[in-house]
Amino acid sequence: MSLDVTAVGKAILDREDRLAERITRLQYERQPELQQKFGEIGWIKTKQDTSYTLKYLAESIHLESPLLFSSYMTWLRVLLQQYQVGTEDLYVNILCFQEVLRQELDEETYRYATPHLEAALRQLGSDAEQQGSYLEESGMAAEATAYTELLLEGRRAEASRLVMDLVDRGVPLQTIYLDIFQQSQYEIGRLWQTGRITVAQEHYCSAATQLVMSQLFPYLFNQSRKGLKLVSACVGGELHEIGLRMVTDIFELNGWDTYYVGANVPARSLIELLKDYKADVLAISCTMTYHVSLARELIAAVRQDPDIGGIVVLVGGYPFNTDRELWRAIGADGYGRDAEQSVRVATELTGRKGRSGACQA
Template identity: 25%
Template sequence: MNHGDALFAATQSHGQFYLATLNALLEKFAALVRSPEPPHALHTLLMRELPVVFEQLEDSASRAGSLEFTTLMVWLSQTFQARSIPVAVLHLTLQAMQQHLLDTPDLPWRTAGLSVLEDALQALSQPQEARDVTKNLPMLDLLLQTEPVSDAVLETPYLDLAVDQIQPALYRVGELWQQGKISVATEHLATLRAQNILLRGYRRAAFFPFAGRKVLVACVPGNHHTLGAQILGDAFEMQGWSCTVLMPGLPAEDLMFQIDQCKPDVVALSAGLIQQLGSTRKILQSIRLHWTSSVPVLAVGGHATQMVPHAGGALGADLWGLNARQLLQEVS
């Protein structure tokens, strides 16, 4: 979905609430938007982030829990700061949403929404400490450079290479992008280099014979960071599991169809961003409703589980935030 489609979808689903917030923001920034081109801060918010903020607010308010929404706001604040986008835009957005809720007493989740917004505004008012991304990670240097990969790296057992070296390095790459220290192109090149290293390690790996158990691994809708899911699939396959790894971008209903066809013992979902946790929750609920008597073990991993480490129970997952090695140990 492009920015225009996201804006239209948010307007359709949130109606007057969304439009009231837009109008309030435009009034605050009236002097700026008279220019031929919208200022970068406002344009970024209106066209990309604001629809996400609305969706996450309603999802959090409907469950009367603010952890995911607050974490998303802090993450956006840090991302804005790194790109010299005024964080005041974010504050004004939440305040405009807050005012609309105060003026709309018949909204079912009004009270919970006000509580969620208050928690987020309080979190944004606290000093934000940027995570130290200077810690020495040899694999990080390797992913960001073009030097040949040594035999010592490639001879590392696959799971140790993937979990202990590649995964932490890629999380750090994402943090470097968030802090504006590397470009999207550099992030993509690092991911491609990691894929190449893992492929060469995969070719050297030993595989156990088929053990009669099945796992289905998928990225939730919107998550196109597929490397973690591939690592998990490889790890299960090496341990003798029959493994199905679905391509990203699969609609939720098609994912349900594949689960029905595969009948796996474990379903492992990967959520890369906080805003994907809402769809993750719905998928988990659908699985439990559909397979009431034979529900597979439901596991959720990905970077979102690192950002919100205690949300697994609220999402309905059996296992939460485990790396490939830990998940294998739990289900074996």
């Protein structure tokens, strides 16, 4: 990665507030009907959304991945529909990005932003694909639907009983995790994005699922051990921890010894833990695109330590599912699309390391 790319992202973030102000003002000049439609609060919200979009743009440039930015626009397009913000409004917003950035940045710096903005415009100019219910994709669709409906109705105890009944019937825990918990969480996220449930409901459902998962802990440790150790962490202030919690539990189910540390662990402390625990694999979760650089910095710090520089580093989360080659760009050894694939990739990489003394994906 060139220094120019890093400098471009920094140039945008250093001017974030000024850029957001100018872009919002220009959009309202081009679309004066927005003032009448949304009022003063609409102007404030537009500036806030523009600031977030600038963060995503800066990170996408930093990572040299226009796909990350265009995918974010697809996600934002769906999210904002519930607030009567149309695709045309987003399209005009990106046109304003182009005009303001062209004026604010020098020609060489702006050149790096061009493919990302053009990718976003192409995406917004195409027909929107509607994601159907994730519950229908589950191998246990009826049970996943019933579980999710119970959570949405606030009937946590009954949702727990449903899961424990499945356990008593001999349904494998891995199946429950992948077909019930995972698909339910995906669906809850979709319902929030499309405005069908509130943030409070989304948080309740996630917390309830974590509680139900905790009731399954005694069953996780009944598996024979493989002598392999995993440390799992979310980068920075990443708040979306439940996915990594599921991944960690699936590792336990497959005979790994795990050490889940969650979010907000300083890099130095994590490195010391990796040494003390003699971990074979470090799993890093990242949901927000603008946290990917933190993952890269963490991986670089791990690689620089001679005591653990050869540890297998596995990454996962939304940005890596969007750009399937992103894990290579930040120095990881591999990536897992979901919990099941993460275990498979980690097992393969540790086996390869044991045979050759190196771990290359």
